[in-house]
Every structure is written in structure tokens, then in C-alpha cells.
Amino acid sequence: MALLEVNDLRKSFATGEKALNGIDLRVEKREIVALLGLSGSGKSTLLRCINRLVDPDSGQVVLDSIDITSLGKHELRKARVQMGMIFQEFNLVNRLTVIENVLSGTLGVVSLWRTITRAFKKQDIHRAIELCSRVGIAEHITKRADQLSGGQRQRVGIARALMQNPKLLLVDEPTSSLDPKIGAEVMELVCEIAEERQIPVLFSVHDIGVARTYSQRIIGLQQGEKIFDEKTSALDAKSIEHIYGFAPDGPSAAGAH
Amino acid sequence: MTYSTANLYKTYMSSARAARLVKFGAGLALFVFGFWTVSFLDIPMDRLFGFFGRLGPMLVNRIFPPDLVYATDWKILMSIVETIEMSLLGAFYGTVITIPLAWWAAWNITPNRTLLYPFARAVIVICRSFPALILGFLLVAIFVFGPFAGVLALTIGTIGFAGKLMAEQAESIDMGPVEAVRATGAGPLKVFIFGIWPQVKPAWWGIIIYNWDARLRASTILGFVGAGGIGLHLRLQISQLEYHAAMGIITLVVVLVIISEAISHFLRERLR
Amino acid sequence: MSAANPISIENPLRRSADLFRRYTIYTVVVAIILAMSVHLLVLGTDWARMGSPSEIAETAISLLPNLNFIPKIMSPLLDTALMAFWGTLLAVAMSIPVSYLAAATTTPSMIFTFPIGRGLIVLSRSTHEIIFALIFVACLGLGPLPGIIALACRSVGFMSKTTAEAMENADRGPIEAIVATGAGQTARFLFGVVPQVFPIFLGNAIFAFDANVRRAAILGMVGAGGIGLHFSEQMKSYNYGNAGACVLAVVILVIVGEIISNRIRTKLISG
Secondary structure (H helix, E strand, C coil), X not given: CXXXXXXXXXXXXXXXXXXXXEEEEEECXXXXXXXXXCCCCCHHHHHHHHCCCCCCCEEEEEECCEEHHHCCHHHHHHHHHCEEEECCCCCCCCCCEHHHHHHHHHCCCCCHHHHHHCCCCHHHHHHHHHHHHHHCCHHHCCCEHHXXXXXXXXXXXXXXXXXXXXXXXXXECCCCCCCHHHHHHHXXXXXXXXXXXXXXXXXXXXXXXXXXXXXXXXXXXXXXXXXXXXXXXXXXXXXXHHHHCCCCCCCCCCCCC | CCCCHHHHHHHHHHHHHHHHHHHHHHHHHHHHHHHHHHHHCCCCHHHHHCHHHHHHHHXXXXXXXXXXXXXXXXXXXXXXXXXXXXXHHHHHHXXXXXXXXXXXXXXXXXXXXXXXXXXXXXXXXXXXXXXXXXXHHHHHHHCCCCHHHHHHHHHHXXXXXXXXXXXXXHCXXXXXXXXXHHHCCCCHHHHHHHHHHHHHHHXXXXXXXXXXXXXXXXHXXXXXXXXXXXXXXXXXXXXXXXXXXXXXXXXXXXXXXHHHHHHHHHHHHHCC | CCCCCCCCCCCHHHHHHHHHHHHXXXXXXXXXXXXHHHXXXXXXXXXXXXXXXXXXXXXXXHCCCCHHHHHHHHHHHHHHHHHHHHHHXXXXXXXXXXXXXXXXXXXCCCCCHXXXXXXHHHHHHHCCHHHHHHHHHHHHCCCHHHHHHXXXXXXXXXXXXXXXXXXXXXXXXXXXXXXXXXXXHHHHHHHHHXXXXXXXXXXXXXXXXXXXXHHHHHHHHHCCCCCHHHHHHHHHCCCHHHHHHHHHHHHHHHHHHHHHHHHHHHHHHHC
């Protein structure tokens, strides 16, 4: 029984653009899966449909036997707690400190009073500090988020997602706003932690090299349709050309954004 | 340097505690200040509780419906025209004076930093510090009852209002083109015309239009102290306890201001 | 230097047509201004009653502040400052629900609550504080209380408009992230929207305070508290020196208020 099942997911936008045209996919309990495709292929939309930041037009998303697509508002919030999301643009609250940003990962479960007064539970604060140490930003926890570098901010984003104790990590182009070296460090970190805590990861990416290096399985998207779904080792030149629509020049090519 | 989680926890908790204390202290201080204000200003808190109870009947009986027949009388409409004219004249004359003044009051482009700059700055600050109604009252006493004082008051208001905004705007321009013109050996006036004016023109036009809008609002009430415009009729009707007529005038004024703001908004959007 | 217009060498005819149009507009504008000036300042002004230049100068000089009067107006001056402060604070409090209604992203109903919010803002910004003061004095009697409420009603429009715009223009990213953690509407607002909007909100509150100091100074003229009453009383009884003292006090208060506002605002930007 896969942890995440997506069945015939469809989404069109008001402009008529068909973002997702019937996507099926599965993520097993301890997998790291890459969603590979060019910009506009539907990667971001797909990820956002999974936790319903964007509501799909039709189709089904099932997380650990719960049908996400049929949940009401209240239940959806509870389900979202189980899916930690990491964003391309980090999406931190710039005026808050690092530790406050990490603690905001608990907003799905803390009481209204704690939300208003920002008085988080002692255990949560301890856990947040531990996570900050784990991702390597311990010395910055009282700094404002906008005083950090890109790589550091993404680490904060990772810590925030992990605060939820999620069953699944949804990662939207984590390295696209970072230098390749920093991006690689961030990807390493995500994969390490995923291994440690046995959390599956579904990450979207447009760079083949990143997809190959860090994933066990690759799902290729093109214009809203799934055209590849195999183990990473099965990704050969022919399939790359199929996904991108043209022949790349080398192992990590076609990173053009 | 190693950061033990225990130390980090202590750091965070102490800073969070301090922040909370400051917020609580500020809230408490505000509360106490409020009580002190109520006693110092002798505020009748009991009247406050009956406020909405009295406001409702008053609005319904004494003020509404507004007497629009009175408000569309020829005399009143001419007064509105006078109000608009006052605002245009005040804005025009004020702008003519303010353009050089704002240039001199901008630190980066002023032709003379030791004398002209402080002078221009001082003029703008002083013109800004007089509320329009007080200015109107003074000018009516000095000169004569009527729109003359009003236009003068609006001109001074423009200098203070637009002067500050225009000077601030000028201080944020790119000095490159200015220095390029200076380098040709051109005198300060030419530097202004060719280096400064092209850069500030769009923003300054926006300020000029915004200023006119503000002047119009002021001109609707200047008549209250006899400085011209519809305010005089408003005061007259109130002193005669003709509240429906007064409300008619107020309705007219509100409509006028809404229209002028729409015009001003439209023009400023077109500027982009 | 893209602002300067390049001379179009290709079509000299077009250039003169352009210039012609420009000068026509200038002439028309000047003509209109001239006409209005004559209407208001020549015909509409009773030059006979104005007196000679020496009489005018005499009146102006008599307005020079009588410094002996200053101690008597320190208390009303303080009243004015307090009115401005509390009027602004009340406006800040009132603007929270109003901007919630007037922001397209937070308003519960675009058909009902949004127009109500925007309508309140328009009314607040179009009605002079004197008019609000007149109404509230009729309800609450004389004193600073109607003045404070009048100032609040006048400022709430500006505060709400700018806050609503800030909320609508807030960066969607952090808000999305907060929602993705499973947070509810309150947390989404408090952690996603408020931190982004707060600096703008505070800056505008200070700006509104600055404006309210000037407004509070005149509300006394209709009985709504502050130094305005003393000013108009002295003027009406031709004690121009005393009136001048009131004006001096107002000017100093306004300038001090501006200095304080600027200090706090610069601290906010750097902090």
C-alpha cells in the first residue's frame, strides 16, 4: 500500500491552460521521488494539488488511506499537518526570527491562544532548537529571517516542515533559487534527514543532474502529462529527450530555466 | 563555537520573555495614560455611553434628509464654483512659487547650501505648520473678508504641502544626468531645466495634482472663517439651526470631494 | 536620460505642430487662471475695505505674539496634543475591522462587505473634521471628547485604505507556507499577513498623528476642545497679540510633533 496515491488528477486554470491532464502516481513509504520536467510542465501545480493549496478539478489524492480530495476544511487542516512543504522561494516570514519561523510549523496544531500570544509549548521550543541544530543554523536562531543567506533560509524552511512531524515531504524546486553548490548541500540535507526519519520525499526539479543524484525514482512530466515513471537508473538519453523534447548536451544539461 | 541546545533554549526564552515584558509594559503604560487623560481632559465618560443612542435620533430627525432643494440653489452653486476657483488659484500660485523653492530645498541639487537651502527649508516648514483654518482667520483679519484671504491661505498651504513632497522627491533623483549637464559648464538654471526637471517632472506633476485635491478639501471649509467659499453658507445655516440645509451643503461638499478625488486619481494614473 | 524628449529631426512639421499645441495649452491655462483671478481677487474682493498698506501692516504687526499670554494657553495646548494622540489611537483601532472589510483578499463578501468598507473609507476621507466635530458636539456636548472622535473618524479612512492596500499587496509566499502547515485562518492572518503589513501600518499611524496635531488645533473653534477655542475668542475680541500667541503655540506644537514623528519613523525603517 503506497503512502501517497494520486489518481487521474486534473486541473485547468481560468485562462484555459491545462496544467494537469490526468496524472497517476505513487510514492512508497521510504522513497525519494523526483518530479522532473521543464517550467510549465505542471510540477508545482501537482505538488500544490496534493496538499490542496490548489484544488484539483477532478481526481483523487490519497495519503495513508485518507482521501485528501474529499476532506472538509477542518479535516484538511489536520491532513496538511502530515505533509511538510518546502518552497522554491523559501517563503519564510521575513520579519520574524528564525526560531519563530521554525515554530510556525506547529501552527496547524497549537491552540488559538498560543497563536495569538506566540507562547509556544516548551517541548515545541526544544524540538525547534534541536531541528535548527540538525539543519545547521543553530547560531542564527534569534536573527530575523531576512538577515540570512539563501541557503540558510532554505534550511529554516526544512526545519519548519519537519516541525510538523510529517509523513511526507513535498519539496517544490528547492534548489532553483540557490547556487549549485549550496543547492547540493540542501539536497544532501533533505535526503539525509528523510533517511534518518524514514520520511518519503517527493521533490520537483528541472535539472536532470539533481534528479539523478538524489532520487531513487523519477517521474517525468511534460505539459501536464506523465511520460516517465521508472527507477532513476532507467533514465537514459532517449527518455531524457522525450521529457525535454530535445537532446541534452551532457549528463546534467538542459538546466535552462 | 558549539551551541548546546540548553544554552540556545535559555537565549531564546530570555529574549522572548523580555519582548513579552516590554509589550505588557507598553500596554499597561498606555492604559494608565488613558485614565490620566480622561481625568485631565475632564472627559464625561457617562455621555460617551449614551453616544450612539443620541447620534441615531439626531441623524434621523435633525440632519436627514438633507435639504437638496436649498443646496441646488443658484447662490449655493455659485459658492461652490467660487470654492473650486479658490482651490485652483491657490494651487496654481502656490505651485509657481514652490517649484523653485523645492529645488532650493533639496540638499542634492540646491544651488546654494549655506543660505538658499536653509531659507527654502525654513519657508516650507513654516508654511506647513499653520493649519489652514487658522491661516484663513488671520488673513481675513489682516486683509479683507472674502476669497482673497482664502486664495492666499491656500497658496501658503501649497508651499508647505507640495514643497516638502517635491523636495523629498528631488532628493531621490539620479545625480548622473545632473552632473553631466553641470560638466558642460551650464549655470544653475540650465542645470535645473536640462538635468533636474526632466527627472522630477512626472513625480512633481503627481504631487501638483495631489496638492490641488488637498487644497480643494481645505477650501470647502475656509468660508467658515470668512475666507471665501461654501464654508460661509455652512456656518450661516448652522448658526440659524437650519440643520437640513447644512446637511444639504455637506452632501454637496462630500460629492465635490469624491469627484475631485476621482479626477485626481485618474490623472495620476494617466501620468504613469 | 530617457525623460528628455529627443528632437525629431525627421519631421520638422510635426515638431512645430507639437509646439503649437503646447503653447495653445499654456495660453488657455493662463487665460483661465487670469479670468478666475479677476473674478475672485478683483471683482470678488472688497478692496475698499482692505485699507491702506500701512493699515494692513499695522494689523499684521498687532498679531505678533504676546508672550505673556503663553502661560495661559499651555493647558489648552496640552489638550490639543492629547486629542491628537488619542484620536489617532482610536483611528488605529477602528481601522482594523474597516481595512479587513475593505481588502479584497480578506473581505468576507465582495458584494456586501467590500463596498461597505470602501464606502466608509470614502466618507471618512471626504468629510472635513470640522463637520464631524459639529455633529459630535451636538451629541456629546462641548469638550475634547467629540474632538477625539471627530479626529478618529477623519483618520480612519486613510489608515484603512493604506492598510487594505498593503494587505492586498502582501507577498503570497509566506502566507502559502503558513497555510501548508495546516494553520487556520487566524494563524494565517497573524503570521502570514500581519508581519508584512505591520511596518506600513505603524508608519502610517505616525503620519496620521502628525496630520491630527494640525487638525486638533482648529477643532476648538467649534467647541470640540483644544486651543482653537482660545484662538477664535481672542481674534473675535480683537486681542490680536494674544491670538498671535495661540498661533505661535500651535506652530511650535506642530513642528515638535513633526520632529518626533520623523525620529520614530527613521527608527522604524532602520530597526
